[in-house]
Structures are given as structure tokens and as C-alpha cells.
Amino acid sequence: MTYSKEIFSQAYQLMNERRSKADTLAQKHTEEIYSKYPEAESISRQLASCSISAAKAVLRGGDVKEQLGLLADRSMELQARQKAILTSEGYPADYMEPHYFCSACKDTGSVEKDGKTIYCPCFLSLLKECACEEINRLSPLKLSTFETFSLDYYPKESTPDTPSPYLRMSRMLAYCKEYAKNFNGFGKSILMRGATGLGKTHLSLAIANEVLEKGYYVVYVSAPSILSKLESSHFDYNSNEEEHLIQTLCDCDLLIIDDLGTEYISQYTKTAIYNIFNNRLLKNKPMIINTNMTIRELESTYSQRFASRIMGECDKLDFLGNDIRAMKKN
């Protein structure tokens, strides 16, 4: 696992907040019950004294089996009485207990497995969430939805050479809605091709929005900015940022790379993009790639191998027509 120290401390902080929220609420409930039903408080004191007696008995050593058995029975009896007070007054039986977000680790972030302490899956999930949020901090994620995507700007007329842009776009919109609806973290990637201003970014962000709503981790990056960041950290020998970024780009549930082909092309960026792409394909993790390049341009800019893998592995959506952004301004 290669997350940065900052991501680890953010995740720990969130974990601690969860735990203390659950503990504080339980404490509040306990005080409420004690003030209303003093017997409940007396039972809690007797329960505490039972466990102290049990600990003392163990420390004294010898044959304490019988004594411990008696104490356990007494403790069960007290707990049952405590619960009976709560339920007879209309409270849930566990009203005074903390309700943790994760019952496996009680919001501590670690669990025991085969005699070893390991990270709880809930903590790994928090790490992933923090890392994705870090990359997305300045991205336009959450800004576009399917509802704000208007078909009105696409002409309905068709010519013998070009089908109606309206019809074509309606089909692509329906495809994207379906893709978002069925998203489960695995499966097909999408290649959106076409000139700037035809709705590629809007539709990919609309998919992202729905997928985020379903609780998946989405990362949106523009190719020029992420690749220049990766390249500069690659040559900064004092930084592990490249490794951390690549881990998140490869691990998130949906990766959206916008404007592929507009980055500064170098041997490094070509290799980096291919490796990220390949790593995700091997794990069957989906991507949405937006580009205004043709297949020929993809081949000549990157490599034939890269272009043919993209073409083979992705569903292709071709955006044709006039710049919608320019039309909206008029």
C-alpha cells in the first residue's frame, strides 16, 4: 500500500471522529437513562464490581473456575435487568451502547486476523476515499449531471451524409445513463471522441456524479495536468508523490481522463499513460477516456499497440457537430 503520510493521517482523523461520535452519543444516552432511572446506574456499578472481582480472582490464581462461573451468572442477570428497564420504558435494549460505523473494528481501523493486527477493510476504504478526494480537490466533479445536459442544442435535421445530431446524441445520452445505472466497479471502459465543446466532459462528469452517489470512488483528471504532475514528481528524487498518484489512479473504481492528447508528449508521459491504462485493464477496472484525436493520431502520438488496445477494449462514442458551448453563448 503506497499512500502518503498525509493521506494516512487524514484517514486516521476521520476514523477517530467516527469513534468519538459514537462514544459521545452513547455517553449522552447513558447519562439520560441514569438521571431518569437511578436503578440503571446502580446496576452499572454492580456490573463494574463483578468484573473487578473476576479480575482479582484470576490474579490470585488457583482454582477459580467456580467463582468465575458465579460471577458470570451474576453479570448476565444484571445485564438482563438493565435491558428490561430500557425496553419496558420504550428504549432499544442497546440504547446506552456505542453504535460504531464498523462493528468489526469498532472504528479503531484495525482487526486481529490469524494472531496478527491488520488494517480493517473500512480503514482501507477510508484511505482510498481520502486519496481520491485529494486528486479531485480542484476538479469539476459534481458540477455536471444528466439533468443539466440539454439536447436542444443538437440539430434534429439529417442530411444524406450525416445523421441527425439530435438523434445521435439522444442515443449517446441514453447509453451513458444506462452505463451509470449499471456501474458496479468492473467492466467496460468508454472512449469519447470528438472536437471540443460537444459534450464529452459534461457526459463523463454526469456518469461520475451518479457513480459517486452509488458510493464508488471516482477520480477525474485532465491528461495535461496529471501527466505533468507525474512527470515532475518522477524526476524529483525526494518525493514519493508519483507512486502515490499512480496507486490512486490505478485503484479508484472509475478513472476519467479528459483531454487525452492535449498534454505535452514525452517518452515518460507515453509510458505512464500506457501503464495506467494497462494496469486498470488487467484488473477489469473501468475508465472513461476523452480525446479529440482520431485513431490515426492516437497511433502516431502514442503507439499502435496503445491505440489498438483502446479501440478494442472501449465502447466508442463519437461526438459530431458544432461546438455547443459556442452556441449556448449566443
Ligand SMILES: [Zn+2]
Ligand atoms: Zn472497521
